[in-house]
Amino acid sequence: MTYQDPATGSPVESAERDLLDEADPSVAKRLIAQSKDTHVLNCYRVYATGLYLAPGTPQHGCSSAVAAPTTRDRTRESYERYFSAKAREQFPAARILAVRTRVLATPVTPYAQRNSVAPPAPAQTVADSGWQPYIPGVGR
Amino acid sequence: MNARLAGALHRASTIRRRLIGLAVLRILLGLATIEFYTTSYGQRRLLWGPTGYLSYADFLQSVPFARFSLYGLNSSPAYFEAVFHIGLLVAVAFCVCGGRTLTLLHALLVWSLHLRNGDVLDGGHQLTRILLLLLPLVTTDAYASPFATRRRARLREHGGRARLASAVHNCAVFTLVFQIALVYFTAGMGKILNTHWRDGTAVYYVGHLFGTFAGQPWATIIDFAP
Numbered sequence: 001m002t003y004q005d006p007a008t009g010s011p012v013e014s015a016e017r018d019l020l021d022e023a024d025p026s027v028a029k030r031l032i033a034q035s036k037d038t039h040v041l042n043c044y045r046v047y048a049t050g051l052y053l054a055p056g057t058p059q060h061g062c063s064s065a066v067a068a069p070t071t072r073d074r075t076r077e078s079y080e081r082y083f084s085a086k087a088r089e090q091f092p093a094a095r096i097l098a099v100r101t102r103v104l105a106t107p108v109t110p111y112a113q114r115n116s117v118a119p120p121a122p123a124q125t126v127a128d129s130g131w132q133p134y135i136p137g138v139g140r
Numbered sequence: 141m142n143a144r145l146a147g148a149l150h151r152a153s154t155i156r157r158r159l160i161g162l163a164v165l166r167i168l169l170g171l172a173t174i175e176f177y178t179t180s181y182g183q184r185r186l187l188w189g190p191t192g193y194l195s196y197a198d199f200l201q202s203v204p205f206a207r208f209s210l211y212g213l214n215s216s217p218a219y220f221e222a223v224f225h226i227g228l229l230v231a232v233a234f235c236v237c238g239g240r241t242l243t244l245l246h247a248l249l250v251w252s253l254h255l256r257n258g259d260v261l262d263g264g265h266q267l268t269r270i271l272l273l274l275l276p277l278v279t280t281d282a283y284a285s286p287f288a289t290r291r292r293a294r295l296r297e298h299g300g301r302a303r304l305a306s307a308v309h310n311c312a313v314f315t316l317v318f319q320i321a322l323v324y325f326t327a328g329m330g331k332i333l334n335t336h337w338r339d340g341t342a343v344y345y346v347g348h349l350f351g352t353f354a355g356q357p358w359a360t361i362i363d364f365a366p
Contacts, residue, residue, distance in 0.1 A: 034179040036187055036260035043259045074259070075198065082193035085186050111341045138193055139186030 003098055003131050012097060017090045037086075044079050048103050048127035084135040096134040103127035153307035154300060156279055162313065163238065163283035166275070169268060170235020173250060177228045180260075184224055188256045190215045199256065209255040210248070227253060238281030247272035263323075270319055277312035 003012045021029075023041040030038070080099070087099045107121040180187055188211060190196035196215040199206055206212040210223050227249035234246040250272055254261055282291045298306070331337040336345075 034175055036180050036183065039260045039262065040187075040193075074194070075202070078194050078198055081195070082186070085193060108345060111344050114344065137191060139183070139189060139191060 001100060003100075005097060015091065015094075019086070040082060043074065044082070044101070045103055045127075047074060047079065048101070048129070080129075080132050081135050081138045083129075083132075085138040087134065088136075088138075098131040099134050100131045101127075101129040150302055152310045153302040153304070156282075156295060156306050156309045158313050158317075159279060159282040162275075162278055162280045163285065163288075165271070165316070166238045166243075166280040167235055167284060169271065169275075170231055170246075172264075172268065173231040173246070174228070174235060176265075177224075177231060185217075185220075187260060188224065188253065189220050190217055192257075194257055194259075203255065203258075205255065208252075210252040211256040212252075223249070223252070236285070237287060238285045239287065240276050243272070243276045243280060247276065267320070267323060271316060274312045274316050274319075278309045278316070 001014050001016065003014050004010065005012045019037075019041060022035060022037045023045070025033070025035060025038060029035065079101075083099050083101050084096075087096050103126050104123040105126045106123045109116070109118075109120060186192050194202075196212075200212060203209075203212075211220065213219075230242065230245050230249055234242045251269060254265060254269060279291065279295070281287050282295065285291070331342075334342065336342040
């Protein structure tokens with residue numbers, strides 16, 4: 001992924017981080033660390049796939065919205081703020097200009113074909129936020 | 141029949157039941173809340189703070205009843221830090237001591253925190269909130285508390301006499317047990333009535349969809365199931 005600085009028009013170095021381990025941690029991490037990122041990333045997955053894949057359909061909150069005392073329908077800006085903070089956490093020394101979030105999904109092997117030797121289907125991008133301006137100072 | 145009913149009502153309003161179980165419940169709920177606070181201590185400003193990803197203004201605008209949360213009363217970072225740390229200290233005190241005042245305070249602070257950001261909650265937190273509504277009505281400090289001896293002595297003083305407080309205690313205990321039983325009953329029924337759970341397909345997908353279980357020995361065993 002390349003990003004062009006809107007001020008200078010020149011390409012800027014970009015870096016990627018896979019948040020799969022935080023979105024779907026191991027049993028030990030899930031039970032002991034009780035990471036709240038797992039929940040927020042799950043909410044974002046539901047939000048992003050609903051928003052980008054099916055425009056015009058009602059926007060859904062988290063699948064387990066019943067667990068929350070209030071609605072969990074978040075705005076795009078709140079997630080941009082979250083990922084800006086995550087970017088700062090991942091690259092503490094870098095000068096960050098923009099943040100981009102992609103949701104990838106790997107289709108699960110159907111139950112009926114569980115014993116087949118065919119390789120698993122490749123991951124597909126199901127949501128892409130595009131480059132969004134970095135929001136400084138979130139959570140500080 | 142009437143005599144038996146009157147006897148049962150008399151017993152329900154004289155002797156407070158399940159005091160040891162309630163002390164254990166208090167400790168478990170206290171520990172769970174302390175874990176909730178401490179495991180995200182470094183991220184508290186991002187998750188619940190006024191400059192967090194759900195900003196104070198966004199919180200007031202998007203969350204109904206936001207003003208009922210202590211975190212919705214002031215946008216100052218110092219106020220947030222004070223409420224958060226008081227919440228943590230009250231959770232510790234509730235876990236160790238119990239008692240009505242601490243239980244009420246703890247319930248208020250937990251509800252406030254949960255209302256501030258619902259994204260980070262699950263079904264267990266929902267059950268916690270429901271149980272915390274009932275806990276102020278029961279005696280939680282008769283065992284495993286620094287005040288346990290004194291509390292039991294007071295209860296003995298009232299022994300044999302029917303009291304409204306004892307009746308309320310026993311009704312609340314029944315409701316607590318009923319609520320917990322209902323959670324597991326509905327979870328079990330949901331699986332029994334769902335064909336995917338009955339034929340094993342759901343277990344297969346859980347084993348493959350989530351990294352939590354994928355790669356575990358039992359996920360491999362499921363693959364070889366007929």
